Amino acid sequence: MSALLMYCRPGFEKECLAEISAAAAERGCFGWSNLEMHSGFVLFETEQADTAYSLLPSLVFCRDAWPVRQRLQSLNPKDRLSPILSAVEALVAESGVKCFGGVSCEYAEGDAYHATSKFAGKFVNPLRQALRNSGLLTKKENPSLPALRLFFKESSSVLMGVDKPALRSRWPMGVARLKFPPSAPSRSTLKLEEAFIYFLGNDWRQQLENHHTAVDLGAAPGGWTWQLVNHKMYVHAVDNGPMDAKLMETALVDHVQEDGFVWKPKKRVDWLVCDMVEKPARVARLMYEWLHERHADAAIFNLKLPMKKRLHEWQEIKEQLETRIAAEHPDAIFRARHLYHDREEITVYLNLRNQNG
Ligand SMILES: C[S@@+](CC[C@H](N)C(=O)[O-])C[C@H]1O[C@@H](n2cnc3c(N)ncnc32)[C@H](O)[C@@H]1O
Known part of the structure; x- marks a missing residue:
């Protein structure tokens, strides 16, 4: 056997x-x-x-x-x-x-x-x-x-x-053993780094070099924003909570104290990332709408899964997104992973602008 x-x-x-x-x-x-x-x-x-x-x-x-x-x-x-x-x-x-x-x-x-x-x-x-x-x-x-x-x-x-x-x-x-950058404001910075490496592949750094703007929904205290700033992106960090003071000194962060489900950027950005603790189906819908309405090119987001129905909840969300993708963006990249740095959550990569199929 x-x-x-x-x-x-x-x-x-x-x-x-x-x-x-x-x-x-x-x-x-x-x-x-x-x-x-x-x-x-x-x-x-x-x-x-x-x-x-x-x-x-x-x-x-x-x-x-x-x-x-x-x-x-x-x-x-x-x-x-x-x-x-x-x-x-x-x-x-x-x-x-x-x-x-x-x-x-x-x-x-x-x-x-x-x-x-x-x-x-x-x-x-x-x-x-x-x-x-x-x-x-x-x-x-x-x-x-x-x-x-x-x-x-x-x-x-x-x-x-x-x-x-x-x-x-x-x-x-x-087991992704990544080194915690001492100046990052929270350990969850490693989640986004692992996500970039896992979803973008070996040339992830070069790919990010061509990206200049980002929105981080649910950004405080700034672990994910730190990753984006580390790649020289200008970040709209949306959260009512306080952002790390050192990160704000970089002048690469615009702290937007608004509701992440309502606020939208004036101009399209390269990246949307989201770590808001909210119902996963609601977050997934929001991410899809952002990309579909061209507020951002690609998104990486966390879905916090309910303890007793983790797989079931994810399968329902996946089915709903797949139905919309098949009808509206058949060449999209849509992948998900329970990353090493994820706990009761999974990380999703969605890119509706993919040119390569
Ligand atoms: C897990 S923490 C984010 C940690 C952050 N990614 C980091 O690396 O430091 C979740 C954040 O989402 C924010 N949040 C929750 N609901 C929100 C909403 N509707 N709009 C904006 N922020 C929200 C909370 O204030 C909290 O700071």
Whole structure:
């Protein structure tokens, strides 16, 4: 039996499973899982793991995933390496991959798995060396080749598989470790930085260089505005709350003390961002209207999802936006993701002006 190993934010295992189950079922692919809540992973057992894996770019709640090909249990603590290397050889024969570009030893999250995470962190070095000695791993890491992935739930059992570079998360296990800029007024600044990197791709900085104006709805104290100012944009920061004094000294911020659901800019801006704590369907409608009426070219916004109906609420919003997009802006870019820095919320990217389809 094969499976798809999926990573998500601890506490979102149910959403992750329900989302893959629904998407896979549409392709005639069915599976199940014994969920471990707050573990940060879901093992989706299915005969069609490759089909399930190919759905990864469309999933919101899964941070990273790979198909499981081998499972080893009751590893001998005195020699875990030998059976793992034999399994790698079987994997190589089966997958047709001659040489891996990287190897990782991964683990579940949460206190219960702390010891295993330490073990996995140490085990990767001897494993890497052994794989290099056998010519199964490139001398230098090569991210353009498939990587060998191992997952230890405990140090005595391991799941193994091979990923595809095009489907691999740019951060190990989807955990975006970004450095907090000391002058930013709030930690949520990292949410917008992660969103830019994730949605715009490798050349995100160059893309932002061509953008000069932005509106930030629900801006106070200014973490998101800080990101925009950091890219030299002039920002209308809409919020009745106080903005960070240092940020205001940049002279790149116009603090608008108005209701974000009512206020509109006099001239069209390049970016609309929104972090208002409000009903998600109301925020999504507002974002669409802004772009549809050409007040802004593109938007990144947060949807705060209600605890008990996170997936359901998102699916309803998605359906409504998709219906309007199909009728009015069929070439739009519309993507969403539960980012590493998101908590009870997801982040959406909407661009109705997309020229490339
Ligand atoms: C999560 S905080 C924003 C944090 C901000 N993105 C940052 O990085 O510092 C939400 C903000 O939305 C503002 N807000 C909520 N409803 C609003 C409305 N109708 N109009 C304008 N601001 C609103 C609140 O005053 C609050 O400051």
